Amino acid sequence: MSDDVSGSHAALGDRIAGAVLALLALGAWWHSHTFVTGFLQPVGPGVFPRLVSVPLGVLALYLIARPGINQRWPGHAALVRQLGMLLLLGCYGAVLEPLGFVPATLVATVLLMRLFGARWRQALPYGVLLGLALFVLFEFALGMPLPDIPGWSV
Helix, strand or coil: CHHHHHHHHHHHHHHHHHHHHHHHHHHHHHHHCCCCCCCCCCCCCCHHHHHHHHHHHHHHHHHHHCCCCCCCCCCHHHHHHHHHHHHHHHHHHHHHHHHCHHHHHHHHHHHHHHHCCCCHHHHHHHHHHHHHHHHHHHHHHCCCCCCCCCCCCC
16 A cells, blocks of 8 residues: 555656656747847757757656656655755856856856765866866857856857
8 A cells, every 4th residue: 555655656746747847848948939049140049948848848748648767755855955956047047148157157066066965175176167168068169159257258
């Protein structure tokens, strides 16, 4: 009896997560069409969110249709970390344009690493490396324009 209850509880959690992720995928797809593409720019800034939203939507629908792979409900600490991550990513999206990609990403990566147990001595250098590597990847390797630090331009 207790296995059936925990299994249905996990299935409900998977379906809730799938529904939230499906809504997120739809929102990202819809919002990606509002990004302005430069004149004669072959790849605009809306391509990346669309490329992410398609597999996210497909996997979210799979999670709704076939729940129950993970048969245990996360503990209190894990739920708090997940909520913290969602809040941090929401704040990251809100400050990305006003602060610019580099400072917003540096702060977000360091805080995410701290949220999942890294010490400051680990999070600071690796967060800086990750933030700068993402900037170089998107700006120079992929040619995707990123929000600049106000008053600066690359």
